[in-house]
Amino acid sequence: MRLELRGITKRFGALVANDHIDLVVAPGEIHCLLGENGAGKSTLMNVLYGLYQADEGQILLDDEVRTFDGPGDAMAAGIGMVHQHFMLVPVFTVAENVMLGHESTRAGGVLDLDSARDRVTEIAGRFGFHVDPDAVVEDLPVGVQQRVEIIKALSRDADVLVFDEPTAVLTPQETDELMAIMRQLRDEGAAIVFITHKLREVRAVADRITVVRHGKVVGEASPTATDGELASLMVGRAVQLTVRKDAPRPTESELVVSDLRVTGADGQVLVDDVSFTVRGGEVLAVAGVQGNGQTELTEALVGLQGSVSGSVRLDGKELVGRSVRRILQSGVGFVPEDRSEDGLVGEFTIAENLVLDRTDGPPFVRRGALQLATRDEFAREKVAEYDVRTQGIETRVGRLSGGNQQKVVLARELSRELRLLVAAQPTRGVDVGSIEFIHKRIVETRDTGIPVVVVSTELDEAVALADRIMVMYRGRVVGIVPATTPRDVLGLMMAGVPPEEASGTDPENEGDVA
Known part of the structure; x- marks a missing residue:
């Protein structure tokens, strides 16, 4: 027909x-x-x-x-x-x-x-x-x-x-x-x-x-x-599709996750005894088919999950049990997978969204009063630095394209004094040109010596950004392998096959295997 x-x-x-x-x-x-x-x-x-x-x-x-x-x-x-x-x-x-x-x-x-x-x-x-x-x-x-x-x-x-x-x-x-x-x-x-x-x-x-x-x-x-x-x-223009990055240069900073478990309201175990370490100056990409515990893992790292056991230590300090605000204040930047629901307030302006969780003290609040001039100057700087395409900082965020909305989220999260970046689906619903920009910023953050955790269901993106890849299946870690691991091996791991079986080789010296 x-x-x-x-x-x-x-x-x-x-x-x-x-x-x-x-x-x-x-x-x-x-x-x-x-x-x-x-x-x-x-x-x-x-x-x-x-x-x-x-x-x-x-x-x-x-x-x-x-x-x-x-x-x-x-x-x-x-x-x-x-x-x-x-x-x-x-x-x-x-x-x-x-x-x-x-x-x-x-x-x-x-x-x-x-x-x-x-x-x-x-x-x-x-x-x-x-x-x-x-x-x-x-x-x-x-x-x-x-x-x-x-x-x-x-x-x-x-x-x-x-x-x-x-x-x-x-x-x-x-x-x-x-x-x-x-x-x-x-x-x-x-x-x-x-x-x-x-x-x-x-x-x-x-x-x-x-x-x-x-x-x-x-x-x-x-x-x-x-x-x-x-x-x-x-x-509509030429774009750079290849992520360019140098070899990682590890620092003393590190995120150590031990025996992390997340339980849903119905008692179902969503993240099952997950352990891993991310060194400063390294990107750990979490790969897997959507719905295998990645969302709950990232939310547990920033305090958004209610029923959590185990340990999340950033530079030796425990984060489990802290409020979301305290975790963010400790230097954790978080790019949520759903920017509309969890990352932005659509009816607020760009300027307001850029200081959403930073209005409890200097430089944006002094003696209980919001410093509008300081906020607006900051907003104009970030709009220029992150190439947010807009008529001005008073534009409501909900009127921006998906790529520009994501740039606002990144600008806010990367402008704090970072000690850890957690980015979940950082380019979902984003145009190719903005993907190029976002990838560059993630690599730049890693190169400052900060541990970076990126969750992506796009395997090409995970491979391109990662120094190591952690594959999850049904809430558990199947294995942690180098970013050079072949796609067919990663694909089998995404279906729950252990790395040694997927590759047909001994996992020793192939990265940390959980």
């Missing part, structure tokens, strides 16, 4: 998310829609899938104009979508999820689960998925859950398949397997739209590439284009 989008425009108030976008996807083709987070890619696909209604433009299938009032209409027309965030009911079985919304019954109104099981078995066998139709979804690994999403789409005879950022929760090996599945589907005649911002994946699997920036199509590229060429199209 041939898909064509003509002049698709979608507005949300004054924001034009899609601006007269044209796109053609042929049968037997993987067409990559490449762009930064917020470029309008997912909005465009949600219009195609009937989740949004376009304000202007047309959707054509095999040259016939079609209108979809909801996902049901799109599915009936042969369009399937594999969402970034799985649309599965965790407590249902695979077969129940596959038939959900398209239930068939036998005599007496009993659900015909046998036919759903047969359909799952047939599609799984076709692709070598090894999926049990009677398995409960919440008991399945993330990679298998994604296969269930694909089976769901194929069970409805989809001829056009949309994969929306499908690798966000996969290990490198699972990503490679997904790419193989996409190629197989293409070879069987499916028209595939692959939405991503990851250049490595684009070049590995795309037949054609359309680049979207600020809601508009800005060009097409060949899969043979370099990462630099693709990044330049995405951003």
